[in-house]
Amino acid sequence: xxxxxxxxxxxxxxxxxxxxxAERLFAEHxxxxxxxxxxxxxxxxxxNAAVGYHFGTKTDLLRAIVRRHAERIEALRExxxxxxxxxxxxxxxxxxxxxxxxxxxxxxxxxxxxxRFGAQLMTDPVLRELMVDETFGPTIRRTLEGLNxxxxxxxxxxxxxxxxxxxxxxxxxxxxxxxxLAEGAHTARTSWHxxxxxxxxxxxxxxxxxxxTDG
Amino acid sequence: xxxxxxxxxxxxxxxxxxxxxAERLFAEHxxxxxxxxxxxxxxxxxxNAAVGYHFGTKTDLLRAIVRRHAERIEALRExxxxxxxxxxxxxxxxxxxxxxxxxxxxxxxxxxxxxRFGAQLMTDPVLRELMVDETFGPTIRRTLEGLNxxxxxxxxxxxxxxxxxxxxxxxxxxxxxxxxLAEGAHTARTSWHxxxxxxxxxxxxxxxxxxxTDG
Numbered sequence: 001x002x003x004x005x006x007x008x009x010x011x012x013x014x015x016x017x018x019x020x021x022a023e024r025l026f027a028e029h030x031x032x033x034x035x036x037x038x039x040x041x042x043x044x045x046x047x048n049a050a051v052g053y054h055f056g057t058k059t060d061l062l063r064a065i066v067r068r069h070a071e072r073i074e075a076l077r078e079x080x081x082x083x084x085x086x087x088x089x090x091x092x093x094x095x096x097x098x099x100x101x102x103x104x105x106x107x108x109x110x111x112x113x114x115x116r117f118g119a120q121l122m123t124d125p126v127l128r129e130l131m132v133d134e135t136f137g138p139t140i141r142r143t144l145e146g147l148n149x150x151x152x153x154x155x156x157x158x159x160x161x162x163x164x165x166x167x168x169x170x171x172x173x174x175x176x177x178x179x180x181l182a183e184g185a186h187t188a189r190t191s192w193h194x195x196x197x198x199x200x201x202x203x204x205x206x207x208x209x210x211x212x213t214d215g
Numbered sequence: 216x217x218x219x220x221x222x223x224x225x226x227x228x229x230x231x232x233x234x235x236x237a238e239r240l241f242a243e244h245x246x247x248x249x250x251x252x253x254x255x256x257x258x259x260x261x262x263n264a265a266v267g268y269h270f271g272t273k274t275d276l277l278r279a280i281v282r283r284h285a286e287r288i289e290a291l292r293e294x295x296x297x298x299x300x301x302x303x304x305x306x307x308x309x310x311x312x313x314x315x316x317x318x319x320x321x322x323x324x325x326x327x328x329x330x331r332f333g334a335q336l337m338t339d340p341v342l343r344e345l346m347v348d349e350t351f352g353p354t355i356r357r358t359l360e361g362l363n364x365x366x367x368x369x370x371x372x373x374x375x376x377x378x379x380x381x382x383x384x385x386x387x388x389x390x391x392x393x394x395x396l397a398e399g400a401h402t403a404r405t406s407w408h409x410x411x412x413x414x415x416x417x418x419x420x421x422x423x424x425x426x427x428t429d430g
Contacts (some may be wrong), residue, residue: 033243169380179340212412214409
């Protein structure tokens with residue numbers, strides 16, 4: 001097995017190995033606790049400057065990790081959008097928001113690290129911008145437009161606010177399940193698909209909730 | 216003004232000044248990007264080991280910051296619980312979850328840093344435990360019990376899951392508004408009270424949402 005891993009990692013190329021190792025170390029120890037040098041070492045690179053050579057700065061490395069996942073998630077959402085017609089309900093549109101992310105994590109197989117990694121970026125005052133840039137793509141915009149067509153009576157500021165809530169909920173709840181799986185903790189939902197169903201239920205309720213005007 | 220600030224900071228004691236400076240630096244630059252030495256310097260301490268002397272390790276410092284806020288929020292929730300009777304609705308209980316945090320931020324006056332600081336802790340793989348320990352107190356437990364009594368038909372795993380969702384939503388949405396205020400960005404909700412109303416609407420919808428059994 002060790003031999004096979006080593007061969008497949010060689011085949012994947014040093015850049016791919018560095019990306020995978022960096023993502024794991026960042027997820028487990030925190031984005032700021034891990035240095036480029038530690039990543040190069042953990043990836044078995046004799047040259048401790050391997051990360052710098054392949055990716056440039058640490059920010060460039062973070063962006064490369066995000067981009068690899070964001071592209072696949074965009075493609076999955078594009079497929080879902082093609083199957084989602086004008087008669088789609090609020091719940092259907094919420095599913096188009098939620099399922100591509102969980103399906104991607106399911107496809108990666110266990111363990112994954114991207115959800116925990118992404119949640120850290122979204123919470124950092126500086127790295128947040130990078131994460132939003134790379135992940136708030138055209139398919140999310142089209143999905144939110146579809147959702148808005150179903151909720152014409154919802155005031156614009158409340159729409160924007162609920163979209164923020166949905167984003168935060170997805171990012172951090174996916175990270176929580178990934179963490180639970182990594183720690184071998186019991187998870188009530190036995191699959192990413194079932195977990196997504198729980199999120200879709202909740203977010204549908206959130207979006208349909210009556211609006212109170214504050215006195 | 217500078218003289219008044221310096222006097223009131225002296226009156227507050229070095230420990231208090233260090234706490235306030237640390238919280239601000241952590242919120243603005245990230246918990247891991249800021250060293251104890253930088254905090255001591257920014258607090259105008261000639262002795263660069265002032266943080267270590269007053270608080271011990273960085274973890275002890277983080278805990279001291281959280282505790283100061285958590286105690287006040289617990290007290291505010293205790294007051295709300297005393298006014299919340301057996302006939303309280305889902306929405307009433309959700310308000311008891313949400314309002315103490317926003318009321319505390321409102322009382323602190325602008326700018327605040329605690330919401331951004333707390334959100335970072337909740338997302339860090341290691342510091343999360345500290346934050347949960349210090350903030351998941353007896354008043355939250357009683358509030359969730361009250362909420363559960365209103366929702367007897369909700370399966371236990373879904374209850375726990377929705378409580379997790381509510382926690383994530385509160386932590387990260389409060390941090391987002393605090394960040395927007397700090398950046399001078401436009402905020403649709405003009406007060407913490409109004410912002411809480413939007414969160415209470417959404418979380419009430421989330422908790423009341425029908426549960427789909429996943430095939």
